[in-house]
Amino acid sequence: MASFEIHGGKKLKGEVIPQGAKNEALQILCGVLLTPEKVTIANLPDIIDVNKLINLLQAMGVKIEKVEKGTYIFQAKDVNLDYLKTEDFKERASGLRGSVMIIGPLLARFGKAFMPKPGGDKIGRRRLDTHFEGLIKLGANFNFDSKEHFYTVEAKKLEGIYIHMDEASVTGTANIVMAAALAKGKTTIYNAACEPYLQQLCTMLNNMGAKITGVGSNLLHIEGVKELKGCYHRILPDMIEIGSFIGLAAMTQSEITIKDVGYEHLGIIPQVFKRLGIQLERRGDDIFVPAQESYEIDTFIDGSILTVSDAPWPGFTPDLLSIILVVATQAKGSVLVHQKMFESRLFFVDKLIDMGAQIILCDPHRATVIGMDRKTNLRGIQMTSPDIRAGVSLLIAALSAEGKSVIHNIEQIDRGYQDIDIRLNNLGADIRRV
Ligand SMILES: CC(=O)N[C@H]1[C@@H](OP(=O)(O)OP(=O)(O)OC[C@H]2O[C@@H](n3ccc(=O)[nH]c3=O)[C@H](O)[C@@H]2O)O[C@H](CO)[C@@H](O)[C@@H]1O
Numbered sequence: 001m002a003s004f005e006i007h008g009g010k011k012l013k014g015e016v017i018p019q020g021a022k023n024e025a026l027q028i029l030c031g032v033l034l035t036p037e038k039v040t041i042a043n044l045p046d047i048i049d050v051n052k053l054i055n056l057l058q059a060m061g062v063k064i065e066k067v068e069k070g071t072y073i074f075q076a077k078d079v080n081l082d083y084l085k086t087e088d089f090k091e092r093a094s095g096l097r098g099s100v101m102i103i104g105p106l107l108a109r110f111g112k113a114f115m116p117k118p119g120g121d122k123i124g125r126r127r128l129d130t131h132f133e134g135l136i137k138l139g140a141n142f143n144f145d146s147k148e149h150f151y152t153v154e155a156k157k158l159e160g161i162y163i164h165m166d167e168a169s170v171t172g173t174a175n176i177v178m179a180a181a182l183a184k185g186k187t188t189i190y191n192a193a194c195e196p197y198l199q200q201l202c203t204m205l206n207n208m209g210a211k212i213t214g215v216g217s218n219l220l221h222i223e224g225v226k227e228l229k230g231c232y233h234r235i236l237p238d239m240i241e242i243g244s245f246i247g248l249a250a251m252t253q254s255e256i257t258i259k260d261v262g263y264e265h266l267g268i269i270p271q272v273f274k275r276l277g278i279q280l281e282r283r284g285d286d287i288f289v290p291a292q293e294s295y296e297i298d299t300f301i302d303g304s305i306l307t308v309s310d311a312p313w314p315g316f317t318p319d320l321l322s323i324i325l326v327v328a329t330q331a332k333g334s335v336l337v338h339q340k341m342f343e344s345r346l347f348f349v350d351k352l353i354d355m356g357a358q359i360i361l362c363d364p365h366r367a368t369v370i371g372m373d374r375k376t377n378l379r380g381i382q383m384t385s386p387d388i389r390a391g392v393s394l395l396i397a398a399l400s401a402e403g404k405s406v407i408h409n410i411e412q413i414d415r416g417y418q419d420i421d422i423r424l425n426n427l428g429a430d431i432r433r434v
């Protein structure tokens with residue numbers, strides 16, 4: 001288990017380029033299974049989760065060629081279906097959450113798919129019902145081996161149908177869209193997730209010959225086609241990393257320019273950081289965050305305490321709430337952070353409280369942060385990163401804190417943030433990997 005040793009209290013300065021988006025990359029990589037032709041993907045981030053999925057695809061028989069850093073050609077001509085029953089498959093597929101999206105493409109193209117309990121963050125219950133309910137509606141037979149925690153779906157053919165998803169699951173929508181793209185006839189998906197990465201997946205599928213309309217809305221129409229062909233696809237900048245950099249700049253009083261952010265895909269994210277009082281300026285496709293002495297949290301119009309909560313897109317992404325929470329600890333004013341989707345994602349606040357932050361964990365979903373307006377600095381401590389976004393939040397806290405902090409279990413951070421120590425050290429941070 002590797003750790004970061006951080007000497008905090010340094011102001012950072014400079015430009016940073018966001019990596020390609022982790023959660024888009026995971027969808028797009030699964031999509032290569034839909035065609036025997038070559039698919040070129042650019043701007044893939046070099047992070048643990050993406051590399052695990054690339055290795056899984058390779059173990060399944062997908063031919064992979066690296067063109068240059070971040071660009072790979074994938075060809076799923078000969079997929080080894082027998083491999084899907086092996087222990088090696090179970091081990092690799094359960095190593096990340098994103099692998100769950102191989103189910104839709106495998107079912108559509110080969111008539112069967114298997115999945116062990118997927119990995120990913122331990123942030124509460126993460127059910128897959130929505131995925132399988134959709135696939136069953138398309139005509140799949142479903143089996144769950146509860147002893148082995150192993151899911152199986154099989155179908156001789158899939159047929160388009162109307163599906164009203166019980167929740168706007170991101171990976172669930174991706175699975176159902178990919179299966180429906182090769183089903184016979186028309187599928188309608190209502191209450192579909194519609195975040196930018198799903199829009200990107202639909203765009204990629206359309207470039208492969210799929211017929212998907214309604215992209216960007218929660219009502220998707222998919223006219224099934226017989227086969228899909230190869231394409232070129234470029235991954236968007238990672239909006240969660242961009243939000244993390246905005247939070248980092250504010251918290252450490254740093255002047256940072258985040259380059260080429262793909263601003264039009266950021267939705268409500270800049271607005272939410274602005275409500276915390278953080279100044280940020282759009283400069284072309286860059287975001288400039290000036291060094292700020294202090295920032296004051298807005299209230300609601302009637303003067304009551306602001307709430308920041310998550311919601312399916314176009315609402316605020318749950319993956320940035322931990323960052324909002326940590327940044328609020330040094331703001332002027334108070335905010336209620338309400339994590340509606342996941343029930344175990346706020347427990348990391350204990351560590352922030354140990355560092356001196358003023359937070360009341362009201363219940364597993366809600367925490368009230370009373371900003372300290374820099375009257376007192378956080379102090380460095382030893383801590384362990386419980387999940388990817390908490391990990392980065394703790395890193396931000398440590399960079400702003402007085403003295404030395406040590407964060408253990410940084411694999412959690414590395415699974416989603418490429419060379420984060422090197423990139424932040426280039427801006428003047430003092431992070432050592434030990
Ligand atoms: C690999 C990947 O892409 N992971 C992302 C994906 O996970 P993932 O696709 O697993 O998450 P889902 O969208 O399925 O749902 C996340 C959680 O939110 C709940 N839920 C979801 C929709 C809804 O309308 N109401 C509701 O309460 C679900 O019950 C679940 O507990 O989307 C999540 C929600 O944006 C992100 O946190 C994850 O980073």
Ligand SMILES: C=C(OP(=O)(O)O)C(=O)O
Pocket residue numbers: 022023096097098119120121319388389416
């Ligand atoms: C929860 C996340 O990832 P995963 O779904 O891969 O666990 C995340 O990216 O914040």
